[in-house]
Each structure stands twice: as C-alpha cells, then as structure tokens.
Amino acid sequence: MLQTIALGDAQFHSLIRAIAALRQTTMSDRCQTRAIHSTETGVQTRSSVASSTQTELQDHVTTQFLQDPHNMLHLPGLNDFLRQIEAPVIRELVRNAKSHAFDGFQVNWEEHNQMVVCLHQLQHPRALEQDLHVTSVSWSCTGAVIACAYGRMAEGDWSNDKSYICTWNIDHGGLNPKQADLVIDVPTPVTALCCHPKHPALMTGGLYSGEVIIWDTSQSTDPVVAQTGMSADSHREPVCQVTWVPLQNKGDFGVLSACSGGRILLWTVSAEQGKCVLKVAFALVQQQVLSKSTSFKGQGTSPVGVTSLDLSPWDPDTFLVGSEGGLLLRCSLSSQTPAAVPSECLSVPLRAPAVFSFRPGSGPVHSIHCSPFHRNLFLSAGTDGLAHLHSLLQTNPLRSIRVSDTYVFKVQWSPTRPLLFAAATGQGEVQIFDLSRRSLRPAATIDPGGVGHAATCLAFNCQNPGLLAVGKTDGTVGVWKLSTDLTEQIPTESHLLEQIANQVAE
C-alpha cells in the first residue's frame, strides 16, 4: 500500500556560497625553519663485555618426559594425529628404502679450485733498498691483515740496521702490493712477530737487541703500547720467538718470549705505564735439561740457546722449546724447580721449566708447531732438512719426513686439514705435505720464484683457510690461495690422525 509520509524539513546548504565565502577570506602565510644546528660527536666503546645466557631445554624436556606415562593419554589429538599420519609416513619410508634417487651424488657446496694461485706479492720498497729479509709473517686474528717483519741476517749474524714492520690489509679492494698500509719503524731488526689472538690491532715483536715490544696498529700517533726496555729483566740476546699466552684472568694475555741466551720470559702488559712487567722467568741450563742418554761436553751451567718455542693450544700450561743444539723439550709454565743459574738482579726468581726431553735432532731446531687437531702431536723442523712428527708422550719421533736438502726454517700445521702441514725451506720453496698419502713426495710445492732466496717464514690464515703467506729473503711476501684439496678435510682424516698418534715409534 502506498502511503504518503511527511518528513521533516530537509536542508541543503548551498555549496557554492560556501566556496565563495572561502575565497573572500584567504590568507597566505609562509614559514621557514630556522637554520638547523648540528654537532657531531663520535662515540667509541673503550671496553666491552660480552656475556650470553642460554636456557637449557633439559629440564623442560625431562619434566615433559616424566609426566609422560600419564599425560600421553590426556594429550588432545595425539592419537588421531598418529593414526592419520601413519599411512603416509609408512608409504614414504618404503619409498625411501627403495629409492635410487641421488645415488652416488656428491653435493658441492663450495666451488672447487684445483690450482694454487699466487694472489699478491707484497714488497716494501725501503726494505728492498736495504736488502732486508722477511723474518716473520703473521696474520691478524680477523684474517684480514698480514703483518710482516723485516730484518737481516748478514753472513750468519744479524746486522744492526733499523728495520720495519709493515702491514697490508688483504681484504679491502685498494691493496697496493708495493706500498704497505702501515709501516712501523723499528730501531733494530725484528726477529719475531706475533699478532694478538683476540685483538685485531695488537701485535708483539721481538727484536735483535733482546727487547720485546707491543704495538697497537690502531693508534696512529705512536703505535708502541708497551716495551720491555733494556732493563735487567729483559733479554740480552736476540729474541727468537714471541707468542701470546692466555693468562689466568679470562681475556688477559701475556707475552712469552724466548731468546738465544736460554731465557724464556713471561711478561704481562701494563698499558698505562707503557711497560711490560716480568711475571715469570725461566732459564734453560744444560745440566737441567739433559737426559741420561745424551752427553755433552762442557756440561754445567752454560745456557741452552733457544731457537724456537710453541705454546700448546690444548693445555695452556705446556709449551715446547727447541734449542740450538737440537734439543727438544716439553716445558711447563707452572714449574717451580729453581734454575741452576743464580737469578742475578731479576725481579722474579729463575725457574727451570723443562719437564720432558725428546730425542735430540742433529742441528738447531728452527720451528716447532703443535697440532691444532690432536693434543699429543707436534712437528719440529731444523737444519737437517727433515720434519719430525712427535707425540708428546714418546721420546722418539713417530715419523720423519724429508722436506728438503737444505735447512727448513718454518713448519706449520694447516688450520683446516688435520693431516696437512707446510714447510718453508732454504731453497725458497714451500713444501706442503699430506700425511694421508702413502707417497713421500709433497702434495704441493709453492715456488715463489727468485732463485737463491730462502723462504724464511710462512703463516696460514686461520680465518680464511685457503690463504698462506710466505716470506722470503729477497724481501717479498707472497700470499697464496691454496687449492680445495689442500683445504678441505677428507672424510677419514680425523680417524687417520688418531691412528698416527697412537703409533708407537720404533
């Protein structure tokens, strides 16, 4: 039924009039922000503390398991879930068992390179002019910077010219092989160098004069952070090796230095005073290190010159020492036996560190390195051209591998392959040996060229496992990229290493 309904009034406001009204009252205004003041400040944390927590799933899980027998009944839907899922899962299992898909397929996650390639040849022009040799190379803890120490062994003895420490940053694109990123002037030849294992800018070096200096490469004004100075505490002979030692306080590191005067000193760094404070001192004296089987003429309190040193990564108390006479000793940092030599004017008493002596070699031991994969194995190499593989538990070497006909200056285990090691020889080549192979020939030979120049030092880059730095007596440092079979572990490698370590030496 149609009906008429009267609604109230409806009003329509005229839009046109409103717009016209607007147009009459227009205002314009401008505004402008005042000049913005800005200041810049840099903030840098001076010390940082890292700490992490993690909740253990253990308790949660065990309580769940504990309630199991009763709870399982009450868990809603568990039964249905399993019933439903059973059939498809069994089907999959059967299919899996019969499937031949991917048989013999080996996945290649990383690209393989077959060749060992020389990436860079780094030189420092001033060092070249002075005919300096590269005495030591060390990678920083981040693996991006290589530090090289120069010095010269002239006719068997060190010369006293001033020398340098140069660092190059391999990672950033603007690498100039002829110009170092940072050059530190040093008054005497540097005989040993070691980068800090945690702090990328710190490094310590030992000098020909017997001093041990710690540099901080991030300080551009004066990189020297601390030095031992020529005090009564410091070495009198050239320092053959320096290494960072983790101290009792977590995170603190000290420096262990050894010199050819038979002294091994442990320093703590006091950055405020700029000095290294002697903490523990060891002296190696002939009569305290010889075992009954060897006899030397002129025994007594004459010092045993140390030519190489290595700290065991497995046991922070143990370190290995090689001497000029071919002696190989295992020493302990906490040894309390007093040394047979009077500790004249030293601030701490001298102690004898030797705990065990291995069968001596026939010439100075130039290099020792403990295996990063097995706590009992270490390599030693010296002037007899052989690399000896020793176990910490036995006096005789497990294996002796002929590396070269001349001296071997440095030997180092690969950080990624338990059975691989590299040796720098006097002929200038770096031989890389693979203990998993039956053959006695090296797995690879790196020959940087330059006849007549010995390769004096080498260092594997632990962060970037394919890189190997080699320093030579012609003053060049070569950075080489190793092929994949030298960096990737083969499947049974750890097992083979165990077998080798458990052999009994003949």
Place this chain on the structure above:
Amino acid sequence: MAEVEETLQRIEAHGSVAGTIVANADGIPIRSTFDSSKAGKYADVLRHLTAMARSTVRDVDPQDDLIVLRISTKNQEIMVAPENSYLLILVQRFERYARA
C-alpha cells in the same frame, strides 16, 4: 597410550629407521627414541623448517598442503610429518655406503 605406542612401533618396525620423535607445536619432544638433548634439538630446528616448507607449498598452490618433508643428507634421511599441533620426525639410515 597403548595405541600411540603401537602406532609408533609399527612405524619404527620398518627397517632402517634410526629413530622417531613425536613433538608438540612448540618444539618440545613428547616421546622420542633419541636422548632428550638430541631430540630437543631436532624438534626445535625442524619445526621452523616445516612451517616454512608448509607455507611455501601453500604459497605455490593454495589448494595444496604439505604431507611429509623429507631431507636427504650425507649420512641419513630425515622425514617430518607435521600437523597443527604435533610433529612426527623420523630418521632413517641406510647401510648403503655413499647415500647421496
């Protein structure tokens, strides 16, 4: 509970099954033949992966759904069958020397 056990045993009876884990949606194992820490690890890691796999399948085709996710690794085969509130994880190991 007996039924749950029976079902699981039927599944495990297929030779080459190295272990099973039944976990809830939070990644906490309810019942497992592995030890608790390992089971916890498997369950936690796999529930995220399964959720992602499921959403991938549904993204590609909304009508579709994930039944079983199978991961072939160098040493073993891991199968995960998810559902809304539970997860069944199976680990298979074959005697074949080089299986993928």
